[in-house]
Amino acid sequence: MNNIFIIDDDPITVFGIKKMLKTTVACENISTFRNGKLAMDQLRQDIENNIAPPEVIFLDINMPIMDGWEFLEEFLKLRIDDKIIINVITSSIDPSDYHKWNQFRLKCFHYLNFKNKPIFKIESTDLSRINLAS
Amino acid sequence: MFTLKSAQTDLNSSILHQLPLATALVDSSFNLVDASATWHQLFKTNVNVNNPDKIYTYFENHDGCSPQLLEQYLIGNDIRTIRHSITKDENTQWLESTFAPWMDENKNVQGTIIQTIDIGRQIQKDIELEQIKELFQATTEINHIGSWEYNIETEKLYWCKMTKEIHEVPESYEPNVSEAIQFYKQGYSRNKISMLFHNILQEGTSFNERLQIITHKGEERWVAAGGKSIKKNGKTVKIFGTFQDINQQVITEKRTKESERLLTTLIDNLPINVFIKDKDSRKILVNKAECDYLNLSPNELIGKTDFDLYDDKVAKTSRDEDLEVMRSLKPMLGEETINVRRDGSVTHFLTSKIPLLDLEGKAYGLIGMSMDITTLKQKEEQLRNLINVTAIQNKKLINFAHIVSHNLRSHSANFSMLLDFLIKEKEPKEKERILGMLSSASDNLLDTLENLNEVVDISTNVNLDKKSLSLIDSIERVGQNLSAFLEKNKVEVVNTIDESLRVMSVPAYLESIILNLMTNSVKYRHPLRTPKITLAATKQENGVTLSVTDNGLGIDLERYGDKIFGMYKTFHNNKDARGLGLYIIKNQIEAMDGYIAVESSVNKGSVFKVFFNEENE
Numbered sequence: 001m002n003n004i005f006i007i008d009d010d011p012i013t014v015f016g017i018k019k020m021l022k023t024t025v026a027c028e029n030i031s032t033f034r035n036g037k038l039a040m041d042q043l044r045q046d047i048e049n050n051i052a053p054p055e056v057i058f059l060d061i062n063m064p065i066m067d068g069w070e071f072l073e074e075f076l077k078l079r080i081d082d083k084i085i086i087n088v089i090t091s092s093i094d095p096s097d098y099h100k101w102n103q104f105r106l107k108c109f110h111y112l113n114f115k116n117k118p119i120f121k122i123e124s125t126d127l128s129r130i131n132l133a134s
Numbered sequence: 135m136f137t138l139k140s141a142q143t144d145l146n147s148s149i150l151h152q153l154p155l156a157t158a159l160v161d162s163s164f165n166l167v168d169a170s171a172t173w174h175q176l177f178k179t180n181v182n183v184n185n186p187d188k189i190y191t192y193f194e195n196h197d198g199c200s201p202q203l204l205e206q207y208l209i210g211n212d213i214r215t216i217r218h219s220i221t222k223d224e225n226t227q228w229l230e231s232t233f234a235p236w237m238d239e240n241k242n243v244q245g246t247i248i249q250t251i252d253i254g255r256q257i258q259k260d261i262e263l264e265q266i267k268e269l270f271q272a273t274t275e276i277n278h279i280g281s282w283e284y285n286i287e288t289e290k291l292y293w294c295k296m297t298k299e300i301h302e303v304p305e306s307y308e309p310n311v312s313e314a315i316q317f318y319k320q321g322y323s324r325n326k327i328s329m330l331f332h333n334i335l336q337e338g339t340s341f342n343e344r345l346q347i348i349t350h351k352g353e354e355r356w357v358a359a360g361g362k363s364i365k366k367n368g369k370t371v372k373i374f375g376t377f378q379d380i381n382q383q384v385i386t387e388k389r390t391k392e393s394e395r396l397l398t399t400l401i402d403n404l405p406i407n408v409f410i411k412d413k414d415s416r417k418i419l420v421n422k423a424e425c426d427y428l429n430l431s432p433n434e435l436i437g438k439t440d441f442d443l444y445d446d447k448v449a450k451t452s453r454d455e456d457l458e459v460m461r462s463l464k465p466m467l468g469e470e471t472i473n474v475r476r477d478g479s480v481t482h483f484l485t486s487k488i489p490l491l492d493l494e495g496k497a498y499g500l501i502g503m504s505m506d507i508t509t510l511k512q513k514e515e516q517l518r519n520l521i522n523v524t525a526i527q528n529k530k531l532i533n534f535a536h537i538v539s540h541n542l543r544s545h546s547a548n549f550s551m552l553l554d555f556l557i558k559e560k561e562p563k564e565k566e567r568i569l570g571m572l573s574s575a576s577d578n579l580l581d582t583l584e585n586l587n588e589v590v591d592i593s594t595n596v597n598l599d600k601k602s603l604s605l606i607d608s609i610e611r612v613g614q615n616l617s618a619f620l621e622k623n624k625v626e627v628v629n630t631i632d633e634s635l636r637v638m639s640v641p642a643y644l645e646s647i648i649l650n651l652m653t654n655s656v657k658y659r660h661p662l663r664t665p666k667i668t669l670a671a672t673k674q675e676n677g678v679t680l681s682v683t684d685n686g687l688g689i690d691l692e693r694y695g696d697k698i699f700g701m702y703k704t705f706h707n708n709k710d711a712r713g714l715g716l717y718i719i720k721n722q723i724e725a726m727d728g729y730i731a732v733e734s735s736v737n738k739g740s741v742f743k744v745f746f747n748e749e750n751e
Contacts (some may be wrong), residue, residue: 012548012571012578019555024479062540064713091544094536117547 001027001056001127005072008032008060015090016119017058024122025125027074035063035107036071043078053080056127061090061097084110087126091117157238159236161245164208176229176250190246191336196220199231207233208246219258221703228257280381286309286335297377300357302349319346319354327359331445335556338363338370344380356384407483407504410490415439415456427506445474459487460497471504482511538586545579585714592643592721600638600726605671605680606631608641612648623656626666637678637746643722644746648682650715651742655684660737675729677747683737691732698732719744 004027008014008096014032029053033039043053061068069077086108088101098114105112111129119134146560147168150157156173160166166189170178179194189208192197199218207214213234223600231250235243274280279648280297284290291309298307301317310655315331318324323345330341342360349355361375401408402422410419428435428443452471459466466486473481483504489497552575555566609629612618620627637644652667659665668683699720702711723730727747734740 008543010548012575014549014569016551016555062544087427091547092540093543094540117544118550118554119547120292120338 001025003027003052003054004031005039005042005054005057005066006030006032006055007036009064010036010060013060013089017101017122020119020122025127031110032075036068036074036101036103037065038065040071041067042100044098046060047080053078053082054083055082055084057086058130061088061092068072069104072108076104076108080096083129084111085127085129087113087115088112089115089117089119136546149526158189158192158207158248158249158250159245159307160248161383164205165556166192167245173248175252178229187330192632193218196229204349211235211243217253219257224462228253230257234585280310280377280379282314282377283372284373286315286373293377300355300377300379301347301351302351302353305378317347317349319348323361330359330361333706334363335370338365344384356381363534388669405505407502407506409502411456411502412499413460413497415453420660424504440735443476448472448474455485455487456500459489459500463489463495464490470507473504480508481506482508488564493645534589541582541586544577545575545582546577548578588714588718589721592718592725599640600643603639603641603644604633605635605644605678608644609648609669612645612652616649616686619653619656622657624664625656626664627652628666631669631671635673635678637671637680638748639726639746640722643719643726646722647680647719647744651682651721651744654742655682655686655740656713658686658740660686660739661685674745676749677745680744680746681741682744683741685741688736688738689734690736691734699730 004021006017008017018030021030030120031039031042033042033078036059043103046053048064059068059071063065066074068090072086072088090097101112101114113126115126150159150168151171153170155171156170158166158169158173163216165186173185190201190204191202193201196218197220199216199435203216207216210233213232215232217228217230217232220231230253231248234247234249236245238244238245274294274296278296278300280300281294282297283292285292289311290313291314293301293309293314294308295305298305299357301307303309312375315324315328318327321337325342328346330339330343333339334341340362342358344356344358347355347357356379358378358380359375360377361373363370364372364374405423405426406700407424408419408421408426409417412418416437416439417435418437420432425432425435435443435623440452443449446451455466455469455471465486467486469485471483471485473483484507485502486502488501488504490499491503491625492498552568552572556565559565559568606629611630613627655667656665663685666685669680670683671678671680686749695726720730723744723746727749728745730745731743732740733743
């Protein structure tokens with residue numbers, strides 16, 4: 001694994017994900033962003049510079065400036081040929097959030113997971129779909 | 135003896151011939167024996183006694199005297215009279231013949247003596263009189279009209295049969311004036327008739343009066359008593375009059391009047407407007423409620439159409455309804471209608487219109503009934519508003535509940551995760567790090583709870599706590615509290631608010647609103663400009679609008695418009711942003727029945743306008 005994005009404004013969650021990833025997968029680059037806009041700026045810059053997009057994204061929903069849904073909306077417009085695994089992470093138990101996620105999942109070219117906080121473990125499906133397919 | 139007898143017979147015969155009264159002798163074989171010259175004159179025949187003709191011959195062609203009847207009379211043993219007539223050349227001769235038995239010395243019946251007189255026109259008049267009497271009798275019986283007569287000289291009072299019947303006295307009853315007056319009911323009736331009778335006696339004044347009598351059998355009865363005097367040489371000699379039983383009539387009239395009054399009382403006191411209109415929608419009857427509603431008397435209303443009373447649009451609608459009801463003959467029931475009076479006041483009615491049909495089933499007008507439901511309508515409107523308010527508040531509450539649950543959950547999730555790490559962690563250094571994280575998670579939770587408390591504290595029922603506050607005093611107080619902050623950021627504050635301007639607000643809310651808007655202006659200032667805040671206020675009809683203008687970053691309202699006042703919404707990369715300030719002041723201003731609005735453009739600045747409502751609901 002080369003590249004993972006964590007987009008979340010809560011430092012504790014970021015710490016937790018990082019810590020769990022360390023024990024699960026070997027990854028050289030783990031980038032963190034405090035909101036969707038910062039991540040989106042990075043992605044656009046990477047595409048311009050022909051740098052490969054991340055293979056996995058951990059995405060919080062409630063963030064300032066650009067929240068998780070707005071990020072997804074923008075992300076789907078980007079021209080990315082590889083299928084990327086996006087883990088939507090939220091503490092919300094509002095059914096409308098799950099519904100929204102499902103709508104994105106259906107129209108999304110990439111893999112979309114829904115993870116409710118608290119998270120204790122990174123599942124293999126959060127990182128790879130090849131195993132599942134085989 | 136025979137000669138004597140013959141002489142006697144001759145003598146008799148001679149006397150007979152000369153009798154002034156037409157007389158004839160008929161033997162028991164119904165032959166005419168002899169007759170007086172006058173008899174022959176009457177019957178216009180010359181009788182040859184030697185060839186005695188049958189008596190029938192003389193009565194031939196006589197009306198009222200058939201041969202059978204004649205025979206009966208001829209053989210009878212008593213005296214009988216018949217009337218008969220003979221018509222010749224269109225002249226009618228009226229005769230009256232009396233038949234008596236003809237006896238000899240020994241009282242043996244020899245035959246019959248007939249005496250006939252010309253009764254001429256008398257008979258005709260008798261008949262006519264008889265007919266008139268019968269007619270009169272019939273009339274009086276049918277109309278219950280009796281008559282009376284009083285002879286002043288003899289002081290005799292005469293009552294006809296009908297008059298007696300009305301008094302329920304036997305036919306043999308002989309009335310007198312004093313008793314007659316006693317029949318009248320004591321009180322008004324008796325006093326009145328006494329006076330009237332006195333007047334007619336003294337002055338000959340005629341009268342006709344409805345009075346009550348108590349009949350002989352004790353029944354109360356209405357009568358019409360009339361009187362007229364006959365004068366001779368200026369002196370009243372006779373009084374006569376009529377006496378009619380009008381009991382049924384009076385009772386019927388009374389009943390009709392009573393039911394009419396009942397109906398009028400009912401219609402007048404119904405708490406709904408009742409009116410009757412003719413074919414041209416002119417009012418022909420209105421009740422009290424309708425008069426009161428239009429503030430006009432019945433006389434002013436009768437004959438008016440809706441065009442005279444309401445504005446044209448309302449009148450046109452009403453007239454169309456009238457026409458439809460009268461055309462279709464189907465009643466219009468319980469329709470909601472709106473009336474606008476000439477003065478512009480609006481009334482809601484529940485109106486029914488029922489066609490009035492004549493005997494041929496054609497509508498000649500309609501009955502209308504309108505119930506004023508204006509208050510009901512207002513209540514309904516209030517209720518609807520209340521439901522709307524409740525729905526909005528309910529939505530807010532649900533939204534708030536989600537926010538609370540989300541925020542609390544995110545902290546508790548962090549606790550769970552960190553504790554899980556801590557349990558599994560062996561390395562003391564890493565353990566210490568996790569503990570530090572836990573402590574900051576705990577601080578975050580406390581902060582969140584404080585924020586939520588602030589929101590919950592905004593009561594929605596604050597009208598009682600609203601006070602009239604000087605706007606400029608409040609702004610100065612906030613300015614003092616913020617003085618260090620404003621100085622540090624080199625903020626220019628321009629205040630154009632009139633010193634006398636006062637707003638209705640909860641004191642703490644007013645300061646919170648000013649504080650939040652001013653600090654926001656500084657927090658989101660433009661990095662290349664000196665921050666400038668302009669405060670202005672304008673008095674409005676039922677409140678004051680405060681505007682806070684800055685030259686800061688501005689907000690992309692097209693993108694964030696609906697979220698700017700939302701909870702935990704932040705739009706800038708600012709460490710101080712809690713996403714709570716605008717949410718709280720929006721709730722505060724709305725709790726006071728005011729509102730907040732924003733105008734903004736990116737990189738130019740923002741204007742927040744706050745409306746303080748002066749009315750207490």
